[in-house]
Amino acid sequence: MNRRILLAIPLLAAFACGGDKKAGGADSGTTAAASTTSGADLTGAGATFPYPIYSKWFSDYATKAGVKINYQSIGSGGGIRQLTEGTVDFGASDAPMTDAELAKAKGPILHFPTVLGAVVITYNLTGIDKALKLSGDAVAHIFAGKITKWNDSRIASLNPGVKLPAKDILVVHRSDGSGTTYIFSDFLSAVSTAWAAAPGKGKELSWPVGIGAKGNEGVAGQVKQTEGAIGYTELAYAKQNHLATAAIANQAGEYVEPSIESATAAAAGISSKLPPTTDFRISIVNAPGAGAYPITSFTWLLIPKTIPSAKKQKQLTDFLRWYLTQGESSAASLDYAPLPQSLIATLTARIDSIAAGTAP
Numbered sequence: 423m424n425r426r427i428l429l430a431i432p433l434l435a436a437f438a439c440g441g442d443k444k445a446g447g448a449d450s451g452t453t454a455a456a457s458t459t460s461g462a463d464l465t466g467a468g469a470t471f472p473y474p475i476y477s478k479w480f481s482d483y484a485t486k487a488g489v490k491i492n493y494q495s496i497g498s499g500g501g502i503r504q505l506t507e508g509t510v511d512f513g514a515s516d517a518p519m520t521d522a523e524l525a526k527a528k529g530p531i532l533h534f535p536t537v538l539g540a541v542v543i544t545y546n547l548t549g550i551d552k553a554l555k556l557s558g559d560a561v562a563h564i565f566a567g568k569i570t571k572w573n574d575s576r577i578a579s580l581n582p583g584v585k586l587p588a589k590d591i592l593v594v595h596r597s598d599g600s601g602t603t604y605i606f607s608d609f610l611s612a613v614s615t616a617w618a619a620a621p622g623k624g625k626e627l628s629w630p631v632g633i634g635a636k637g638n639e640g641v642a643g644q645v646k647q648t649e650g651a652i653g654y655t656e657l658a659y660a661k662q663n664h665l666a667t668a669a670i671a672n673q674a675g676e677y678v679e680p681s682i683e684s685a686t687a688a689a690a691g692i693s694s695k696l697p698p699t700t701d702f703r704i705s706i707v708n709a710p711g712a713g714a715y716p717i718t719s720f721t722w723l724l725i726p727k728t729i730p731s732a733k734k735q736k737q738l739t740d741f742l743r744w745y746l747t748q749g750e751s752s753a754a755s756l757d758y759a760p761l762p763q764s765l766i767a768t769l770t771a772r773i774d775s776i777a778a779g780t781a782p
Contacts, residue, residue, distance in 0.1 A: 423772065454504040462492035463737055468501020469601045470513030470606045470637045471656045472721045475537055476754045477750045479760075487744070488640065491739050493652040498627045501601015505531070505724055513724035516601020517625050517704030530727040533702045534769055535720040535760035537750070538689050540680035542717070543668040544660045545644050545652040547572065547587065549773060553679055554581045557671040558613030558708075558716070564652060565593055565610070566617065567631035572650065587650075594644045594653035597634025599625045605719040609707040613716075633719065654717075657681075671710050672716040682716035712754045718759075721729055728777050736780035742773050 473495040480491040494500075498515035505513030506526050518533055528695050543556060560576050563569040569576055596603045604625045611618040621627040635644045635653075642659040643750075645651040649716040657680050660667050669677040678684050690713030692704075708716045725742070728734040753760040761769075 424726060425742065426704070431649060449518065461490060463489045464491045464512070464741070465493075465510045466491065466501070466508045466512040466514060466723075466733060467494040467496050467504045468724070469498045469516045469603045470495045471498075471516045471539055471541075471605075472536060472758070473516065473638075475749075475753060475758050478752055478756065479745055480750070482749070483741055483744055484623045487740065489741065495637065496584055497596075497598040497602030497625075498604065498728075502724070503599075505726075507692050510727070511529050511738060512726070514722065515724055516719060517604030518722060519724065528726075532725045532727050532772065534723040534725055534772075535761060535765065536723055536745065537720055537753045538685045538706075538720055539758050540657045540685045540715050540718050541602055541609070541640050541654055542657050542680045543652065543670065544642065544655055544665040545668065546645050546647075546649055547589075547666070548649060549583065550586075551609045551667065552584075552648055553667060553669045554584070555671070555677040556668045557688045558610065561668075561670070562610045562614035564591060564619045564629070565595070565632070567593070589650045592651040593632030594641050594648070594651050595627075595629050595632050596634050596636070596641060600637075601625060601721065602638055602654065602656060603627060603705065608705055608715045608719075612705075612708040657714055661757055670716055673710050674712060676712065678713060680717075681717050682754050682759045683758060684756055685718045686715055687711055688714040688716070688718035689759065690714075691763060725776060727775065728779050730780060732778040735776065739776050742776075743770060747772070748769050 445760045476493055484490050498517050501515055501521060503732040504510045506523070508528055511666065519531060519570045524531055543561060545554065549656070556577070557580060560569065560580065561578065565763065569589055571588060572591055573588045578586055588676055604623065607627060608625045611623040621629065633644070635641045639652040641655045642663045642665060645653040645665055646663050667680055669679045672678050688706055688709040691709035691714045692706040695746055701721070704720070706718055706720065729738060746769055750760040750766065
């Protein structure tokens with residue numbers, strides 16, 4: 423499947439699954455769920471961050487197993503909402519569900535990490551040929567509206583010899599409930615005490631400045647068409663839109679560009695903190711270690727521990743085994759880092775705990 427088409431036409435989330443995705447965002451809710459389930463064996467909704475890899479997986483799995491999986495790329499907040507309301511069979515999120523969100527669900531929800539991805543800082547500046555260097559503090563000041571010009575000394579000092587324009591900075595952020603926003607704000611909260619105090623960390627924020635755009639594709643599109651803009655998006659969206667990405671200072675003080683290798687290094691740096699089998703909700707932003715890109719995260723499938731339909735329980739658990747044993751090999755081709763092998767073994771064993779029946 424052509425990756426340019428996947429990202430140029432983001433509303434084709436149901437293409438690989440034989441559905442017809444209607445326009446809608448994180449608040450499209452039950453109506454969107456009902457309108458896109460025709461012909462699907464399983465339905466899911468959520469994060470746009472992993473949409474390129476999920477679209478390929480669902481297409482490949484439909485070809486292999488004949489199981490059609492309809493996935494709405496509507497944002498992590500919308501995915502959690504639809505899963506909680508019971509209008510989809512599974513959710514997807516780049517932000518792990520909070521204890522409060524889990525308490526609202528109809529039954530226990532299991533977090534299955536799928537791949538590692540990088541959230542990148544994208545910008546549109548004509549004539550800048552190499553990646554700009556940005557510290558976490560500088561990024562926080564830009565998105566807080568405290569740095570408003572590209573030639574501000576706090577940017578210029580990090581990029582000696584680069585002729586920065588005296589141009590206004592236009593901040594572009596997500597307008598929908600977004601796991602990408604959660605990852606980005608998790609990083610900013612880790613590196614900036616001022617940001618941690620306000621606006622803080624979450625899927626939705628009260629942004630101090632800027633304009634909103636829906637989905638990773640919306641942010642990438644807005645940055646691409648606006649000279650002087652800066653935004654944050656998943657790596658694959660930046661690459662497919664030919665956007666410049668910044669090298670970000672990591673915990674060790676290195677300026678690291680986003681890549682599969684630097685995302686993998688971040689996972690390696692945090693490996694000693696990987697959670698026990700009871701919970702896989704963990705942040706790996708600002709990870710220690712050489713070469714670690716600091717805005718890296720797992721993304722998760724959200725799977726009910728008890729599935730009412732025995733047929734769907736088998737279809738979903740069979741898919742989970744497939745992505746862990748075969749789907750991971752596709753990650754690098756779409757700019758994601760595959761899971762560590764040790765984690766794959768643990769997750770594969772965990773699938774056996776998903777049962778058919780009525781949730782307690």
